[in-house]
Amino acid sequence: MNIEEIARITGGTLADANGQETNTIDDFETMYSFVKSKSTAYFSPNKHTWWKELGRSKNAPDGNDLIDKENEYVGLIITENYVENLKHKTPQLIVEDSVAAFKTLAIHIRNQYHNPVIAVTGSMGKSSTRMLISSLLQDYNVLENRGNNNIRAAIYANMLKLIKNPDFAVIETSLNAINHRENTALYLKPDIAIVTGIGAAHFSTFNSISEIAQLKARLFAGLSHDGVAIINGETMFADYLQDEASQYTKNVLTYSKYKDENVDFYCDHIDYHKGAVVFSIEHPHGLEEYKINTFSEGMVSNTLAALLTLKTLQIPVNPDYLESFKPFSKILAMKEIQTPTHTATIIDDTHNASLPAMINAIQAFNSQTKFFSGNKVIALGKINDLGHKSREVHSELIEVLNDSNADHILCLDADLRPVVGQVKNKHITWYPNKALLMHDLKYLCNNDSITLLKSSSGGTDFPEVAKALPNVLKQLSLNEDFGDLFEEVSKIGRSYLIVDNHTGEIIERYNDDQSMTIEGMGPFIYYLKAMADKLDDEQIIMNKWVTNNETYYKGKPTTLFELLESMTNQPHPSQTYELVDYVFKNFANRKKFTDTLITQHELSNSISTNLTGRFRIKERQSFTVHDLLKLFNAYKYDIFRFSNAFIIGLKYKSGLIRGSKQTIIFTSYNNIEDLKSKITF
Incomplete structure (x- = not known):
């Protein structure tokens, strides 16, 4: 197309185009960094218009602000606002609404294009299926999405690129592009429409899987009566998708990994190898075997969609192209x-x-x-x-x-x-x-x-x-001989700091950079809460807890101070439950205090995963000597009110022991007697 023709189609006004009206444009870009030629037109996204109409980020810069004013390798700038002070007289097409012009031109170019357009959508597998089809068509000139950009703006951008007249266009389409706001399939007009599957996704926007299926099925609305719908016969709502597709086309095909008389295309058998899958499909001349260098059932399914597409196009499959195919770097x-x-x-x-x-x-x-x-x-x-x-x-x-x-x-x-x-x-x-x-x-x-x-x-x-x-x-x-994970990380996490009681300086340290526990410091936290509230002692009658036994049972009399003292030396879980019940109104109150403590002293959020602090395989928690040191510096007088030691944990013990001149702070020791010998009492 030439510049004058583009102006006529979009209804814009040309500026700085004298003598250049017949210049040829054979490509369009909405991202300025990809504009590299005088035959490329830059569709400059207006910050406000594109946000309002296409959902472009509010924080995205205005397209005009991205233009390098010294760049001469731009064929045409299509914009709502004239770009001042360009070093070179690049033709500009001033339009009233850049999104309207963008769509109008994209639809016009699509209507002039006569080679096959293949559209792919699905809750999973759409990118891989699109890439597989393109790989199998590598002997041809194929247009496809850049990366996995598949929203409405990308669909129109790819329609503009049909001006290059590729042999095939393989366009991946997201829900964003076919939802109730606008169904771009009506303008993309695919010759083949593929739905790879329906699954749970997007529930921040949609209410049910059936609603997602209804939206995915809107892709078929772009088909002509002679078009082809290709549907994963194993997916949820497969029957619904087939019924919807039948409203627009007479050609509805299904595929499955498993033999099924109700599908049109399936595997005869599948064998899993290390890092690869080999499967066969029955053809009129016998079984055809294929290998893909991945090991995903989903990728087998996506490959079937791609193979059925080539069968529909009546193009022979080169098995080598399939074996050499590589999906995105982070797909299995x-x-x-x-x-x-x-x-x-x-x-x-x-x-x-x-x-x-x-x-x-x-x-x-x-x-x-x-x-x-x-x-x-x-x-x-x-x-x-x-x-x-x-x-x-x-x-x-x-x-x-x-x-x-x-x-x-x-x-x-x-x-x-x-x-x-x-x-x-x-x-x-x-x-x-x-x-x-x-x-x-x-x-x-x-x-x-x-x-x-x-x-x-x-x-x-x-x-x-x-x-x-x-x-x-x-x-x-x-x-x-690395053994049980938690036994080993406890050994690795064994550490201590010796702190001078008078100066607060660390005078000796061991392995503190590897410090770790498998317990949490729940009892320590609840003890600090009671200290902060300056509570008076009083009698408490214990409640029923899931951890009660012959020693700690419902109705047992105790006192608040007895509970607090127990926190300093490996408390029984029932004692911890009882103290929590006493000092906190509810779970939210306890969580708020814990979160505030973590934030205030810059502690790890792993210090209190479960209430009692006990080791549990299913709930990983941990703290370090540096977490303990921060709390020691902040609460040293409260910590040792009932005892000269505060011990956390059962099999592996962590905590603080105060001597006359030093305090030792430690994690993950079996026997703390050796630690006591390191300080003066």
Whole structure:
């Protein structure tokens, strides 16, 4: 197209275009950094118009502000506001509404394009399916999404790029592009529309999976009667999708990983190998075998969608293109890590997550565990964007994790804490922060281990764990006889500080940079609350607690000061429950005090995961000598009101012991008599 024709279609006014009206434009960009040629037009996003009409971030800069005014390699600037002081007289097309012009031109160009357009949507697998189709069509000129940009603006931007007249266009489409605000499928007009699956996602915006299915089905509205709908026959609402597609086209095809007389395209058999899957499909001339270098059932399903697409296009499949295909770097990417002492394998699948994608990742992990002799580990972060349905959706993982081949399961994020509590017969632990999870995870990645890392890409810190873990492992030396995780981290976390009582200076330290516990400091926190409230002693009749026994029972008389003294020396859980009941009105009151204490003294949020502070496999907690030191400096007179020692923990003891001249602060010791010998009494 030439500049004058673009002006006519959009209804804009040309400026600085004298003598350049017939200049050719063969590409369009809405991102200025990609404008590299005088044959490229830059559609400058107006900050306010594009936010209002296309949902562009309010904080995104105005398109005009991104223009390099000395750049001569721009063919045309399409903008609502004339750009002043350009060094070179670049033609400008001034339009009243840049979004309206953007859409009008995109629709015009799409209507002039006559090669096949393939549109892909789904709650999971749409990016991989789009990339697979493009890979299988690599002998042709293929237009596809940049990265996985699949919102409304990206659909129109790709329609503009059809001006290049590619052999095929393979366009991934999100819910954003086909929701009730605007269905871009009506303008994209795909010749083939693919729905890879329906699953739990986007519940911060939508109320139910059925609503998501209804929206995904809107992709079919762009089909002509001769178009083709391709649908995952195994997905939820598959029948509904077929019925919806049939309203627009006579050609509705389905696929499945398993033989099913009700689907049109399926695998004859599937074999899982280490890091790969081999499967066969029956063709008129016999079985055709394919290999993909991944081990995900979901990727097999996506491959079937891609193969059925090529079959529909009547283009032969080159199996080598399939075998050499590589998805996004974080889609079930298997990576072998060589440490100083051993070899560990990581599967990083933190690209994104819906419930089906997370289940698929766990099942893929299960298919690989037989090839590894070391620990089998699953580490999870939450599925993002579930809104009010988060607990309900995450609960679907309980049975999947129960049935998994994992020896250890580590979970981050509050959304997964209820899941951990309900998984049975598994070594499963919830972590309050990424640092603590990383600390334990690295020790589980022993020789010939396999570890799955799975989470959403946003809304969680978990991807940072996945990013850092390979480098952490490359520096880790691990003894072959490394035993039970919590026994070992307690030994590693053994440390102490000796502090001068008069000056407060640290006069001796041991291993304080590795300091760690497997207990929390709950009793210490509640003791400090009672001290802060300056409570008077009084008699207390103990209540019924789940931990009551012959010594601590309902109706047992005690006093507040007896309870406080008990906190200083490994209290029984019932004593801790009783003190909490006395000093706090409710859970919210206790949480507020604990959170305030953590913030005020810059303590780790792992110091109090459960109420009693007791070690529990399912609730990881920990504190350090430096946490204790901060509290010692702030409350040294209150701490030793009842005793010259404050001991936390049962098997592994942590705390403070005061002598006449020094105080020793320590973590994770079996026997504290040796510690006492280090200070003067």
